Amino acid sequence: xxxxxxxxxxxxxxxxxxxxxQCAQDMNHEYxxxxxxxxxxxxxLIHYSVGAGITDQGEVPNGYNVSRSTTEDFPLRLLSAAPSxxxxxxxxxxxxxxxGYTFGSGTRLTVV
Amino acid sequence: xxxxxxxxxxxxxxxxxxxxxxxxYKTSINNLQWYRQNSGRGLVHLxxxxxxxxxxxxxxxxxxxxxxxxxxSLLITASRAADTASYFCVFSGTYxxxxxxGTRLKVxx
Numbered sequence: 001x002x003x004x005x006x007x008x009x010x011x012x013x014x015x016x017x018x019x020x021x022q023c024a025q026d027m028n029h030e031y032x033x034x035x036x037x038x039x040x041x042x043x044x045l046i047h048y049s050v051g052a053g054i055t056d057q058g059e060v061p062n063g064y065n066v067s068r069s070t071t072e073d074f075p076l077r078l079l080s081a082a083p084s085x086x087x088x089x090x091x092x093x094x095x096x097x098x099x100g101y102t103f104g105s106g107t108r109l110t111v112v
Numbered sequence: 113x114x115x116x117x118x119x120x121x122x123x124x125x126x127x128x129x130x131x132x133x134x135x136x137y138k139t140s141i142n143n144l145q146w147y148r149q150n151s152g153r154g155l156v157h158l159x160x161x162x163x164x165x166x167x168x169x170x171x172x173x174x175x176x177x178x179x180x181x182x183x184x185s186l187l188i189t190a191s192r193a194a195d196t197a198s199y200f201c202v203f204s205g206t207y208x209x210x211x212x213x214g215t216r217l218k219v220x221x
Contacts, residue, residue, distance in 0.1 A: 045210065
């Protein structure tokens with residue numbers, strides 16, 4: 001099993017560009033989340049999903065969109081990149097809130 | 113803004129010593145979990161304690177939870193150089209997982 005796969009691993013964007021960070025899991029997990037981690041800080045929740053077709057906002061949703069058309073995929077879209085969105089982005093999935101999340105290896109995004 | 117605070121922010125100990133880190137939170141929770149992160153990589157789930165539990169063990173890890181004080185502690189016994197990492201408490205009410213600010217642990221060989 002691949003677990004949680006995030007692509008790309010690294011990305012540089014210019015201010016104002018848009019892009020989609022991909023996240024896929026092959027564990028049939030219903031729960032998926034996107035986090036961002038800034039230097040020296042913990043992870044902050046951007047958006048999460050409790051199943052296909054169901055998404056909700058986390059702590060820092062502004063500037064990001066998500067959709068969940070399938071159980072496997074949970075892409076994160078940056079609408080108009082800003083330097084403040086420079087961060088490491090982690091996708092995670094879980095069988096249920098009572099169990100631990102499995103994390104992807106992260107996408108390091110730089111907005112110049 | 114995050115709803116969890118960890119203490120200390122950084123901890124440096126000698127190999128073989130015990131390491132204790134604490135986490136405080138503000139909301140009611142269903143469970144609290146601890147994760148480890150090595151050098152900016154993905155996080156690894158260590159242990160989960162439910163809100164009706166007070167203490168839990170897993171190998172060299174011991175977690176306590178005091179819901180009246182809204183706090184938890186993680187004890188790593190007989191630390192090893194490989195334990196060098198950042199440790200985060202993560203608490204959840206329903207579906208949202210909220211991370212603490214993390215403790216950076218350095219174990220010196």
